Amino acid sequence: MATASQAPLPRVALRLYTPAYPRCQPGNVSQSDPREPVTLLLRDLRSKPGGLPSREAARRLEIYGPNELRRKQRTDWPRQLIRQFTHPLALLLWLAALLAMVSSSTELAVAVVAVIVLNAAFAFTQEQQAEKAVEALSAYLPARATVLRDGTRTAVEARDLVPGDVLVVEEGDRVSADARLLDGSVEVDLSPLTGESLPAYRSAELKDVTGPLLDARDLLFSGTNCTGGQALAVVFATGMHTELGKIAALSQRVGRDESPLEKQVKRVAWLIAAVAVGVGVAFLPLGAFVAGLPLDDALNFAIGLLVANVPEGLLPTITLALAVGVRALARGGAVVKRLSAVETLGSTTVICTDKTGTLTRNRMRVTRLWTFAGELTGEASGTPPEPARALAEVVSACxxxxxxxxxxxxxxxxxxxxxxxxxxxxxxxxxxxxxRRAGHRLRQFHFDATLRLMSTLDRRGDRTVLNVKGAPEAVLERATTYLPGEGGPQPLTDTERARVTEAIDRYAHQGLRLLAVATRDVTGDAADARRDELERDLTLIGVAAMIDPPRDGVPEAVARCHSAGIRLIMVTGDHALTAGEIARKIGLARDHPTVITGDRLAELSERELESLLEGKRELVFARTSPEVKLRIADALRAQGNVVAMTGDGVNDAPALRRADIGVAMGVTGTDVAREASTMVLTDDNFSTIVTAVEEGRRVYDNVRKFIVYIFAHATPEVIPFLLFALSGGRIPLPLTVLQILAIDLGTETLPALALGREPAEPGVMSRPPRRRSENVITHAMLGRAWGLLGGVSAVLVLGGFFLTLFAGGWYFGAPVGEGTALHPVWQQATTMTFLGIVACQIGTAFASRAQYASLRTVGPWSNRLLLWGILFEVVFSAAVVTLPPLRAVFGTAPPPAEQLAMLVVFPFVVWGIDEWYRWWRRARGWGGRDVLAPAATG
Ligand SMILES: Nc1ncnc2c1ncn2[C@@H]1O[C@H](COP(=O)(O)OP(=O)(O)OP(=O)(O)O)[C@@H](O)[C@H]1O
Structure with missing residues (x-):
């Protein structure tokens, strides 16, 4: 059986369209039977082998609508909203509300229900926002298709395909509509539609008029991928009329899976919830028996503690931070398909990158043409010598x-x-x-990245000629003769081989990309001959050398990788010397790259490959086939690396899937590669990968920053309760339950959100990557949040509380209950605690903005959102303390002015001590590492 790659090229592709054109009538086109004879089908579809005129296509688009799968109207938001009220942490809060009701504290029960409702609304909006951000991504990656419009190949968006369009399907393309093959043959991966993993052969020559439609061997279906060959096919169904539309099995939605980060945070949230319940339950006996509170009151305080410490808002805030990161990445040219990719990016330790088009511009220009008659500078004009003319003829045909x-x-x-x-x-x-080319061509053998050859069989007068171009070694090894300056082919002796090899090495040393060109006169019937039978005994004509300089910004991006501890490995199909020279130009391996060729690599055992990849050495793999990438990805991952791997071809797909972050090229990449990848670069630029890694680090850092922030206030909230309980009630409660809720819901939320939008901290790319196993919450973070920031806050807050109490005439053990003389003083003192916590939160917010750097380098005012959040915090707490209705609810009373003035100092003290702590860590060289979690990378 013929394989797709050996199939004849569809010739109709290049035949010009003739204008006499029947206009389509609405309604009748989509009813055509795809299995009727092609001529009838074309007539029914009112189309021609040369495709539709663009005006007619536009008209049909109006009639049939865009070629899209209409997603079911989203009616699941009520379910999502209900979920916010019924997830386990919310249920815990419902239980608390119920207990409050039972203990006849309606006020508290109402407050807890308010907490649940507010949290649910907040989480719901955040999740909606996150979803929207991720959904908007599909706009960055419009599916494309090539069609014949007005007789010429035109790239269009897949949504603009209409019945009657003639599709050009090539290796790597995703088929975007249901179509009947007109010419050529292809191998297709039907797995997205049928689950069948083996590629299927589909050809215009094979007619199947019975059996299931999906099995018809002359039909192509939307949602499948072409893995080889080339064909023309007329579209007979689009959008919801396609088989895919009918099954509605696939949607173009970007995946929404739970990322490891979210899983970790969920686990931590549960742990903290358990601690909160534990603290609440422990408080009951302490409050009731040690402090002598009435049981109802003790229960209320226990509930307050529980509600305050259940981190119900944590998860949606993190999801939103990831989604915002995804949106920022897309704007910067890196479209990721999963939220989890953002955090994986941040921990990337190795980037394996292609050369052509990613590190280099992919804007090539031939600078030298070498033949046995001498050397021409590229794009030279005038009458060329005979071998150069022959070379031009071959590259034009092939x-x-x-x-x-x-x-x-x-x-x-x-x-x-x-x-x-x-x-x-x-x-x-x-x-x-x-x-002209199409008129002469008989067969084509596509460029094969493993053979590194392409050839075509063409008619030249009454001769049949094989025109070949490819990597010089591949051509040279198949050549037996050469074309001299004059006369016919001569045997290719060692002397001639040495001549051409010398030229090749010289050019490659200059970083030029090389192709050798050859021909062969074919006698006899070549229609069914195998590729390897034809591509031999070639006559070498010469070598074309082209320049493809590094992209702007790539050397800088490479330097950023170096400072960020990210290792680079170039994996290219190009010549070893060319690759080595480009590597040197961009500063890879600090100008001394180790180059390993595909042949050498093939000889290495897995063990040898692993030892080659061990350590931090930067490498260049040259003349590799795409399969090698899979081997390299596997070996690197086995060593614990987080691997980002680029690719663009069909054969790159397995490696793209295997890498932690498969990176496909959005411009030059095939649809298959784009689908197999986690991230698609809309600009194909290596620098964008590095920017994406930076973005990943930023988002992860920000998650940590707001975790530090929201954990920090637990200490100043819990310690007062402990004091109260441990003193047996002789020290009055420094903070009421409702005041705690005001902090957790009113003052804390907006600044926490704003920390999720923090710009990248200076030095984010000067520290080594995070370990794969490192938890988002480390011991050092907890120490800083609960111990340092929380501890300092607790001391300050209690200081303010006692000062107000003592200033008002309180002494140890003096009663402060309602009706006593000291009750107003106690109210002022609890208000002082409340305001003190708010003031300390402001300091904590500024401190949390940096994990390692100083606030000065971060820029104190660079996060506008945080400033607004803090303003809201201040206004809200002022309202709680001054507006009579709120005062009545929260039991507040404004303390005297001189005591209030003291609060101004609190933020500076909290931030200042943390600033000193960060300085101390930097001074000890722990700038990029958690003290308790040193990581070993590479
Ligand atoms: N269209 C083509 N026809 C014939 N030979 C080609 C063609 N494109 C590339 N080659 C030859 O094959 C070699 C390998 O090309 P390949 O596309 O596998 O890798 P590359 O583009 O050089 O590098 P990278 O893998 O970094 O993208 C090239 O150096 C060139 O000699």
Whole structure:
């Protein structure tokens, strides 16, 4: 059986469209039977092998609507909202409300229900926002398709496909509509539709008029991927009329899975909830028996403690922070498909990158043409010597790229290497028009990244010629003769081989990309001959050398990787010397790259490969086939690395899936690679990967920052209760339950959210990557939040409380209950505690903005949102203390002015001590590491 890659090229692709065109009538096109004879089908679809005129396509788009899967109207928001009221932590709070009711404290019960409602509303909005942010991503990655419109190949968005369009399907394309093959054959991966993992062969030659539609061997279906070959197919169904639409099995939605970070935080939230319940339950006997509180009151305080410490808002805030990170990444050119990718990016330890187009510009220009008659500078003009003319003829025939005949300066379409070669051929006077090429072509063998060859079988007068281009070694090893300056082919002796090899090495040393060109006269019937039977006994004509300089910004991005402790590995199909030179130019391996060729790699055992990859050495793998990437990804991951791997071809898909972060090229990459990847670069630029890693680190850092912030106030809230209980009630309660709730819900929330939007901390790319196993909450963080920030706050807050009490005439053990003389003083003192905690929160917020750096380098005012959050916090607490209705609810009374003035100092003390702590850590070289969690990387 013929394979797709050996199939003849569909010739109709290049036949020009003839205008006499029947207009489609609404309604009748989509009813055509895809299995009727092609001529009938085309007639029913009112189409032609040359495709539709663009005006007609636009008209049909109006009639049939966009080629999209309409997602079911989202009616699941009520369910999502209900979930906010019924998740386990919310249920815990419901239980607390119920207990409050039972203990006949309606006020508290109402307050707890308010907490639940507010939290649910908050979490719901955050999740909606997160979902929207992630959904908006699909706009960054419009699916594309190539069609024949007005007789020429045109790239369109897949949503613009209409019945009657003629699709050009090539290796790596995703099929975006249901279509009947007109010409050519392809291998398709039907697994997205049928689950069948083996590629299926589909050909215009194979007719199946019975059996299930999905099995028909001349039909292609939306949602499947072409893994080989090339074909033309006429679209007979789009959008919801496709088989995929009918099954509605796939949606284009970006995945929403629970990330490891979210899982970790969930676990921590549960742990803290358990502690909160424990503290609450422990308080009951302490309050009732040790402090002598009435049981109802003790129960109320226990409930207050529980409600205050259950971190119910933590998870949605983290989800939102990740989603906002995803949106920021997309704007920067890196579209990720999973929220979890953001945190994985942050811990990337190795980036394995392609060269062409990622590190280099992929804007190639032929600078040298070497033949046995001498050397020409690229795009030279005038009458060329015979071998150069022959070279131009071969590269013109053996190509699928197109130049714009009307505009010599235009970019051209197709593979950049081929565009560069066509330009060079055109400047030598060669006719490079696709029509001429199509008129001569008999067969095509696609560029094979493993063979590193492409060839076409063409008619030249009454001769049949195989035109070959490919990597010099691949061509040279198949060549037996060469074309001298004059006359016919001569045997390729060692002397001639040495001549050409010397030229190749010289060019490669200059970082030039090289292709050798050869031909062969084929006699006899070549229609069914195998590729390897044809690609031998070649006549070597010469070598084309082209320049593809590094992209702007790449050397800087490489330097950033170095300072961030991220190792780089170049994996390229290019020549070892070329790759080595480009590596040197961009500063990889600090200008001394170790280059390993694919042949050498093939000889290495797994053990040897692992020892090669051990350590931090930066490497260049040259002349590799895509399969090698999988081996490298596996070996690196086995060593505990977090691997980002780039790729663009169909064969790269397994490695992209295996890597922690598969990175596909959005511009030059195939749909298959884009689908297999976790992240798609909309600009194909290596620097964007590094920026994405930085963004990943920033988001992860921010999650840690707000965790520190919201954990810190637990100490000044809990210690007063302990004092009260341990003193047997002789020290009055420094804070009421409702005041605690005012802090947790009123003052804390907005600044916490704002910390999720913190810009990257200076030095975020100067520290080594986080360990894969490192927990989001480390001991050092807890020490800082509960011990340092919380401890200092507790001391200050209690200081304020006692000062107000003593100033008002209180003495140890003096009663402060309602009706006593000291009751107003106690109210002032609890208000002092409340305001003291708020003041300390302000200091904590500024301190939490940096994990390692000083606030000065972060920029004290650089997070506007935080400033607004703090303003809200201040206004809200002022209202609680001054507005009579709120005073009545929260039991507050404004303390005297001189005591209030003291509060101004609190934020500075809290922030100042933390600032000193960070300085102390930096001074000890712990700038990028948690003190208690030193990581070993690489
Ligand atoms: N269209 C083509 N036709 C024939 N030979 C080609 C073509 N494109 C590339 N080659 C040859 O094959 C070699 C390997 O190309 P391949 O596309 O596998 O890797 P690359 O583009 O050089 O690098 P990278 O893997 O970094 O993208 C090239 O150096 C070139 O000699």
């Amino acid at each position: 190509s699928n790229a197109e130049l714009d005949p009307s505009d010599p300066g235009a970019e051209g379409s197709g593979d950049q290497t081929e565009i560069a070669l066509l330009r060079a051929a055109r400047s030598l006077g060669e006719d490079v028009s696709p029509e």
